[in-house]
Amino acid sequence: MKILIVDDEAYARDKLRRLVAEHVAGASVTEARDGREALDSIAKHKPELVFLDIQMPELDGISVASQLTVPLPLIVFVTAYDQFALQAFDANAIDYLLKPYDEARFLRAMHRVEERRSTARKTGAEQHLLLSEKGRVLVIKLADIVHVEAADNYVLICTAQEQHMMRQTLSGLHERLGHSFVRCHRRHIVRVDQIIQVLPAQKGDAELLLRNGLSLPCSRQYREDVVQQLGSMC
Numbered sequence: 001m002k003i004l005i006v007d008d009e010a011y012a013r014d015k016l017r018r019l020v021a022e023h024v025a026g027a028s029v030t031e032a033r034d035g036r037e038a039l040d041s042i043a044k045h046k047p048e049l050v051f052l053d054i055q056m057p058e059l060d061g062i063s064v065a066s067q068l069t070v071p072l073p074l075i076v077f078v079t080a081y082d083q084f085a086l087q088a089f090d091a092n093a094i095d096y097l098l099k100p101y102d103e104a105r106f107l108r109a110m111h112r113v114e115e116r117r118s119t120a121r122k123t124g125a126e127q128h129l130l131l132s133e134k135g136r137v138l139v140i141k142l143a144d145i146v147h148v149e150a151a152d153n154y155v156l157i158c159t160a161q162e163q164h165m166m167r168q169t170l171s172g173l174h175e176r177l178g179h180s181f182v183r184c185h186r187r188h189i190v191r192v193d194q195i196i197q198v199l200p201a202q203k204g205d206a207e208l209l210l211r212n213g214l215s216l217p218c219s220r221q222y223r224e225d226v227v228q229q230l231g232s233m234c
Helices: 010-023 035-045 061-066 082-090 103-123 170-177 220-232
Strands: 002-006 028-032 049-053 074-079 095-098 128-133 136-141 145-151 154-159 163-166 181-185 188-191 195-200 206-210 215-218
Touching: 002 010, 002 035, 010 028, 010 103, 028 035, 035 049, 035 061, 049 061, 061 074, 074 103, 095 103, 128 163, 145 170, 170 181, 170 188, 181 215, 181 220, 188 215, 195 220, 206 220, 215 220
Parallel strands: 002 028, 002 049, 049 074, 074 095
Antiparallel strands: 128 136, 145 154, 145 188, 154 163, 181 188, 195 206, 206 215
């Protein structure tokens, strides 16, 4: 497994490197001292797992996570401040290591990482999303999501009953949602089994009619993908 350790404190990086060496067989480890180095290293090395400190100069860990694009690494946030926990889960971290943590706590984090990797190998996608809202951590099942809409630096996740805001790029979320969802517009993703009609529009665009009566725009550049995804479900 390719692992990136990001922390502005050398002793913190050394501790994680030692634990990884002792407990993660075959791990290839790189390090970054701040958020800028982290983004460069992720783009260059494409790690599967990032241990990401939250409080760092210039660019903090939450900001780093919000700028990531596909393929997205798994993230375990590491910090000495527990007030960032909800933000960490909102950024869909696998776990949240609160300093000072011990070996047993590190191993629990790695167990969660392996569980997520195993699920992804079996299903090709996650089964739920975690997001914070009004001091709570919500669990949203992917099967309950109807469509997703971009909203500046956030996405609006729409289920049959409610809507939730999440700090995430639309492209990044699409990668995590898997093949049950399709991008239909620069601002929209829809669950494929919710589409009941593809209606032609001007200049090669289309309109998607959903089971709940709503309609979504479908740009010409995404129309073929939508039709192919619908065909694969027949």
